Amino acid sequence: MLNLLRLRLKLTMRRSVLTVPSIATAGFLWISYSVSPLGVCSSYLLSGVFLFFIGMFFAMSINGKENDVFEETLLLHSKSASVYYASRELLLLILCCIYSLVLALAPVLLCLINSKLFMRPVEATDLALGLPYIFISGFGGMELGDLCHPRIFAKRRDALSVAALISVLSLCKVGIMGFHPVLKVLNYLLPPILDGYEAVIDKNYFDNGSLLLICLHMAIYAVIMMLIKIRILTLKRFRY
Amino acid sequence: MSMAEQLITLENATKIYNGRCVIDSVSHSFCNGESIAFCGHNGCGKSTMLKLLSGLISLSGGSIHYNGRPRFSYVPERFPGMEIELIDYLHQTALMEGIDPKIADNLISDFFMDPMIHIRMDKLSKGSLQKAGVIQALMMPHDVLLLDEPLSGQDTDSQEVFISKVRELKDQGITILMSCHEKRLIDALSDKVYTIDDGKLVTSVLEGNGNYKIRIRKNDALSPRDNMKDAGKYYEMTLSEERLRETVMGLYADGWEIVGIEEYA
Numbered sequence: 086m087l088n089l090l091r092l093r094l095k096l097t098m099r100r101s102v103l104t105v106p107s108i109a110t111a112g113f114l115w116i117s118y119s120v121s122p123l124g125v126c127s128s129y130l131l132s133g134v135f136l137f138f139i140g141m142f143f144a145m146s147i148n149g150k151e152n153d154v155f156e157e158t159l160l161l162h163s164k165s166a167s168v169y170y171a172s173r174e175l176l177l178l179i180l181c182c183i184y185s186l187v188l189a190l191a192p193v194l195l196c197l198i199n200s201k202l203f204m205r206p207v208e209a210t211d212l213a214l215g216l217p218y219i220f221i222s223g224f225g226g227m228e229l230g231d232l233c234h235p236r237i238f239a240k241r242r243d244a245l246s247v248a249a250l251i252s253v254l255s256l257c258k259v260g261i262m263g264f265h266p267v268l269k270v271l272n273y274l275l276p277p278i279l280d281g282y283e284a285v286i287d288k289n290y291f292d293n294g295s296l297l298l299i300c301l302h303m304a305i306y307a308v309i310m311m312l313i314k315i316r317i318l319t320l321k322r323f324r325y
Numbered sequence: 326m327s328m329a330e331q332l333i334t335l336e337n338a339t340k341i342y343n344g345r346c347v348i349d350s351v352s353h354s355f356c357n358g359e360s361i362a363f364c365g366h367n368g369c370g371k372s373t374m375l376k377l378l379s380g381l382i383s384l385s386g387g388s389i390h391y392n393g394r395p396r397f398s399y400v401p402e403r404f405p406g407m408e409i410e411l412i413d414y415l416h417q418t419a420l421m422e423g424i425d426p427k428i429a430d431n432l433i434s435d436f437f438m439d440p441m442i443h444i445r446m447d448k449l450s451k452g453s454l455q456k457a458g459v460i461q462a463l464m465m466p467h468d469v470l471l472l473d474e475p476l477s478g479q480d481t482d483s484q485e486v487f488i489s490k491v492r493e494l495k496d497q498g499i500t501i502l503m504s505c506h507e508k509r510l511i512d513a514l515s516d517k518v519y520t521i522d523d524g525k526l527v528t529s530v531l532e533g534n535g536n537y538k539i540r541i542r543k544n545d546a547l548s549p550r551d552n553m554k555d556a557g558k559y560y561e562m563t564l565s566e567e568r569l570r571e572t573v574m575g576l577y578a579d580g581w582e583i584v585g586i587e588e589y590a
Contacts (some may be wrong), residue, residue, distance in 0.1 A: 088420040092409075095417070099408040152405045157381050158461060161397050162421045322383045323376070325342070 089163060089172040090179075097176065102146040106139050110184060114191050122204045125192065126291055129215030130281040132188040136223035137278050140181060141248055144230030147176075149241070153323050170315045177227045185220035205289060214291045217300055218281060225276045225303045228310035236324060237317050251275065277302045330356045332395055332469070332500055333378055337387035339524075340373055347373050349524025350387065357392075357468075360501040362515035364529060369521045371504035372402055375471045378502060395500075396467035402474045402504075404458030406447035411438070411457055414446060415464070422465035432460045435490070436483050452478035459487055466494050472503040476510055488513050512587070537569050538562070539576070540585040547580060559584060 097103065113135050117128065163169040189212060196207040229251060233244035254261070255275040262268045277299050284295035331354040340348040347370040355361065355378070363371040376382040377389065379397040407414065415429040433439060436456045441449060446457060455478045462470065470491070476484050491514055495501055505511060511518055518529040539562045541553065553560035564572055569586070576583060 088417055092414070092417040092421070095409055095413065096407060152407070154401045154403065155405045155407055157376075158399055158401065158404075158458075160381070161379070161399050161467075162418055162461075162465075320383070323381050325373075325376075325382065 086163075086168045086172050086175075089159065089168065090175050092159075093172055093176045094179070097147060097180070100150055102143065102150060105146070106143050106184070109139055110135075110187060114188070118191065118195050118202065121199070121202045123202060124289065125203050125205060125207050125211050126215075126285045126289060127282075128192050128203070129189070129211065129218060129291075130285070132191075132215070133219045133222035133281055134278055136181070136184055136188060136219050137226035137276070138252065139184065140177075140223040140226030141230035141252070143180065144177060144227040145233055145244065145248065148231055148234045151235070153236075153325065157323055166319060170318070173231075174311060177231065178224065181220060181223040181227055185216060185223055188219050189216040210293075211291070214293065214296050218296060221300045221303045221307065222278070222281075225278075225307040225310075228307040228314070229276065232310050232314045234314065234318065236321055237314070239324070252278075255279070276306045332357045332359075332392050334390045334392075335378075335387065336390070338377060338384055338389060339386035340370070340377055340382070341385040342373075346524050348377060348521075351524075351526045352387075353526055355500070355502065358498045358500055360495050360514055360516045361503065362511045362518045363502070363504045363521055364506065364511070364518060365521040370524060371521055372473050374521060374526075375399075375473055375502055375504055379469070379471055395469050397469045397471055398462040398465070398467045399471040400458050400462045400473060400475045402477065403451075404454045404461075406445075406449055406454055408445060408447055410443050411446055411449065412442035415457070415460060418461050419464055424465050429460065429464050432464055435486050436460060437480075450478075452480060452483075455479055456483055463490055463494075466499055469500045469502060470494060472501065472505070474505055475503070476505070476507060536563055536565055538587050539564070539569075539573065539583060540587075541576060542582040542584050544581060 113132075117123075117131060160166065160169045163172070192203070192207050192215075193212055195202050200206065229248060233248050235241070235244070238244035238247065254271065255278045258271045258275050259279070262271055280299045280302070281296065284292045284299055333355045335351050335353050337350045337352055338348055339346065339350055351374075363374050365371055373382070377384060379399065380389070381399075412433070415433065416426040419426040419429045433442060436459065438453065438456055438460070441453055446454065449457065455475070459475060459479075462472075472491070475487060475491075479487065488510065491501065495514060501514060503510070503514065520527045520529045540556070541560045541562065543558060543560060549555075549560055550562070552564070553562055562572070573583060573586070
């Protein structure tokens with residue numbers, strides 16, 4: 086599987102799929118940290134939301150560039166379908182890890198350079214909670230983007246519509262849930278993109294328990310998305 | 326035909342694309358070690374049949390059963406040009422298969438692709454890409470070799486190399502399933518030929534035109550006959566069935582060594 090993963094990484098590096106997310110991340114960091122003073126928690130939470138959307142875009146770019154015939158040969162060269170699909174997931178995890186590290190370490194480095202940038206110094210606990218939060222948010226976004234695979238949604242327009250609908254509903258689910266008690270089911274169906282903001286005490290410190298629960302919620306959401314996607318792809322197989 | 330010999334069995338296999346029934350309730354068993362060619366007009370479902378048999382695409386109806394868990398090697402009809410150097414791709418593929426990348430290097434040389442190894446695959450010509458597709462499949466042939474128009478775009482020398490390599494695999498007992506139009510390839514490799522006609526699998530009998538090609542080893546001590554054509558290490562003669570026996574006897578009597586006789590279309 087490692088050799089298949091290495092081949093996937095090489096292809097991803099040589100395609101233009103990395104350009105837009107990298108430029109967007111640089112732009113995000115530049116804009117976010119150009120105003121001071123900033124809240125440490127809100128910086129990490131915003132990075133999590135950002136990586137969710139970038140991850141979604143990223144996964145859709147990668148799966149949109151997949152060539153069916155090439156993937157067919159890769160599947161046949163793999164020892165099993167599980168190895169083939171696991172290599173796709175590992176690629177997403179690795180990329181998510183890289184972007185999470187950049188986004189999580191940026192506040193630490195900036196705080197070292199300019200101690201007045203944040204309302205309080207960035208502490209080790211912030212990094213210990215912020216990094217997994219950003220990573221899991223990014224992975225949730227990537228899984229949602231990868232669910233919109235061309236082998237699942239034949240028309241790109243449909244895939245984009247589904248991704249946009251889920252994202253918009255997730256962003257405004259708190260408001261929607263207020264309309265009727267039944268709509269509280271959305272809390273379980275949609276990814277907890279903005280829920281992290283409820284896990285901040287006194288606007289300055291993370292509530293560890295609440296944040297870990299939100300991370301767990303997003304992780305479960307991402308894993309369910311992943312399992313559904315792999316099941317559909319395995320059943321539908323290739324298009325032609 | 327015993328059950329043990331059967332490798333892949335289709336039962337009422339049906340495939341529908343955009344409302345069109347490409348494969349229509351086909352029931353058939355393919356046996357281990359067979360070499361089969363699928364013929365038919367463009368778009369009749371030859372490639373679809375290969376992909377159905379390998380499980381790459383799903384059935385719209387019916388079922389498919391495998392004896393054990395056969396693995397497939399696949400030469401696609403059009404191998405895609407990816408954003409990676411040829412050598413890089415083939416070496417990675419060799420490592421994925423758990424074999425020495427030198428096997429890929431040898432095949433690259435056999436198919437005259439040494440000058441192209443550092444060219445990105447998306448910059449290669451159609452024929453070169455097709456050869457890349459052949460190399461990736463032949464470097465570690467599995468239980469079943471799927472060949473989808475394998476010669477398309479390849480130069481004549483590479484075609485000869487390909488045929489001899491696939492013949493070796495056939496002799497080793499690897500099952501070969503091929504979609505192809507070229508009679509030369511069918512004659513060289515296939516034991517059975519099926520035509521896909523209106524979604525159905527029809528047994529075809531490839532009839533020759535009664536002509537035979539005789540291949541004779543060159544012999545400096547003998548002067549070649551007028552109808553002997555130079556073919557590298559050999560001479561070749563083409564003649565009708567009626568003259569075959571008489572000519573062969575005559576050649577032996579003169580001291581020539583005959584290395585092969587094949588029906589010639």
